[in-house]
Amino acid sequence: MPLARGAGTLSGMDFRFSPETEAWREELRAFLRQELPPDFEGDDDFFDNEEQVAFAKEFMKKLGARRWLAPAWPVEYGGMGKTPIEQMILNEELAYHRAPHGGRLFTIGITGPTILVHGTEEQKRRWLPEMARGEVWYCQGFSEPGSGSDLASLQTRAVRDGDEYVINGQKIWTSNAHVADKMLLLARTDPDVPKHRGISAFIVDMRSPGITVQGIPNIAYRRDFNQVFFENVRVPAENLLGGENQGWYVATTTLDFERSNIAAISGARRTTHELVRWAKERHNGRRPFDDPKVRHALADLTVDCEVGRLLAYRVAWLQSKGEIPNAEASMSKVFMAMLGIKVANVGVNLLGPFGMLTPGSKWAKLRGRVLTSYLLSHAGPIGGGTSEIQKNIIATRGLGLPRGD
Numbered sequence: 001m002p003l004a005r006g007a008g009t010l011s012g013m014d015f016r017f018s019p020e021t022e023a024w025r026e027e028l029r030a031f032l033r034q035e036l037p038p039d040f041e042g043d044d045d046f047f048d049n050e051e052q053v054a055f056a057k058e059f060m061k062k063l064g065a066r067r068w069l070a071p072a073w074p075v076e077y078g079g080m081g082k083t084p085i086e087q088m089i090l091n092e093e094l095a096y097h098r099a100p101h102g103g104r105l106f107t108i109g110i111t112g113p114t115i116l117v118h119g120t121e122e123q124k125r126r127w128l129p130e131m132a133r134g135e136v137w138y139c140q141g142f143s144e145p146g147s148g149s150d151l152a153s154l155q156t157r158a159v160r161d162g163d164e165y166v167i168n169g170q171k172i173w174t175s176n177a178h179v180a181d182k183m184l185l186l187a188r189t190d191p192d193v194p195k196h197r198g199i200s201a202f203i204v205d206m207r208s209p210g211i212t213v214q215g216i217p218n219i220a221y222r223r224d225f226n227q228v229f230f231e232n233v234r235v236p237a238e239n240l241l242g243g244e245n246q247g248w249y250v251a252t253t254t255l256d257f258e259r260s261n262i263a264a265i266s267g268a269r270r271t272t273h274e275l276v277r278w279a280k281e282r283h284n285g286r287r288p289f290d291d292p293k294v295r296h297a298l299a300d301l302t303v304d305c306e307v308g309r310l311l312a313y314r315v316a317w318l319q320s321k322g323e324i325p326n327a328e329a330s331m332s333k334v335f336m337a338m339l340g341i342k343v344a345n346v347g348v349n350l351l352g353p354f355g356m357l358t359p360g361s362k363w364a365k366l367r368g369r370v371l372t373s374y375l376l377s378h379a380g381p382i383g384g385g386t387s388e389i390q391k392n393i394i395a396t397r398g399l400g401l402p403r404g405d
């Protein structure tokens with residue numbers, strides 16, 4: 001049974017890139033070869049040391065100076081007016097080269113486009129150019145200890161007091177909050193209406209008095225996400241985004257952006273390519289590629305990487321036609337999460353005991369990246385909306401099945 005929009009979508013699809021688009025990709029690759037050290041291994045957005053943050057900040061500004069952080073934004077807000085496909089090629093190349101992310105997802109991928117849709121002209125001019133220059137990094141303050149999948153149940157309060165709102169409450173799992181300058185925050189402004197109708201969105205300066213950021217070490221003992229506490233934090237009313245009690249519309253727009261997952265797919269492709277290279281070399285007198293099981297496992301990953309890439313490009317293609325991908329984006333997210341786990345599993349099996357060594361070990365193969373990917377891959381089906389929630393979307397919006405209780 002085809003997806004409601006699927007059959008028509010595929011029939012109009014052209015799998016080739018235009019010569020201009022190919023030239024754009026080559027230009028990006030040349031820049032990345034020049035700017036990143038030859039043995040650069042990337043950071044996966046892991047900001048636990050100052051050197052790494054400084055390098056990422058400088059790199060973001062270099063991209064910003066060329067208007068390459070947000071090429072698909074209008075020129076007046078710091079972009080180049082390029083297409084979603086061209087933006088996606090940028091994201092794909094950056095991820096493949098493991099260039100520092102610097103919170104790009106939350107800044108350029110999520111908050112910026114949300115401001116483009118819901119911001120006033122004054123807000124767009126105030127917030128977008130500084131993002132596009134790479135000077136300001138954002139985080140996303142949505143989830144709370146009791147509100148993840150059921151986001152609309154969030155409890156953090158925002159109470160109007162003159163020209164300001166006073167925020168009290170707690171956010172959790174906030175990626176990059178410890179290095180972000182600003183937050184896109186959801187808070188409850190009216191507790192007496194149905195839950196979706198009493199939420200507002202704000203842009204909050206992370207240096208405001210009353211904000212405490214506390215790191216949460218993750219499965220790989222890294223500090224990627226945080227708890228963020230708000231105690232009488234004052235936010236100017238002009239930082240309200242999309243009108244009071246309109247936050248749910250802002251949130252749903254936000255969640256519709258940057259849903260191609262190309263960065264994760266591209267990272268999986270890079271690791272697959274490295275595993276193929278490794279398998280072709282001799283290790284302790286034997287070449288893993290000579291084993292048919294190894295060849296099949298790597299062939300299998302290669303098929304999946306191509307499928308993932310096409311699912312991701314379909315999302316950008318729909319966006320370039322002015323459509324908002326729903327079930328298509330959810331399919332890409334579910335697939336990406338599965339692919340991340342599969343690549344990491346194959347990698348650990350292939351490297352054997354060496355696959356268990358941490359990045360710091362001098363005996364670690366592929367610099368210990370496979371172990372880190374193995375551990376972190378389990379976040380894939382959770383972050384950005386769990387796989388179960390994505391499947392609910394595919395079932396209801398894609399297949400037209402009833403919601404069920």
Ligand SMILES: Cc1cc2nc3c(=O)[nH]c(=O)nc-3n(C[C@H](O)[C@H](O)[C@H](O)COP(=O)(O)OP(=O)(O)OC[C@H]3O[C@@H](n4cnc5c(N)ncnc54)[C@H](O)[C@@H]3O)c2cc1C
Pocket residue numbers: 139140141142143144145146147148149150172173174175176225379382383384385386387388389392
């Ligand atoms: C690496 C990582 C980074 C993150 N970064 C951020 C961030 O920057 N900002 C932010 O706001 N949040 C962030 N999150 C939080 C993330 O959005 C939530 O973890 C996610 O939405 C799930 O919410 P929850 O953890 O409260 O789980 P719950 O919603 O409690 O879900 C628990 C389990 O129940 C299942 N479940 C729940 N409801 C349903 C349903 N209706 N149908 C079927 N199954 C269901 C879920 O799929 C899951 O398996 C991050 C999470 C991770 C792992």
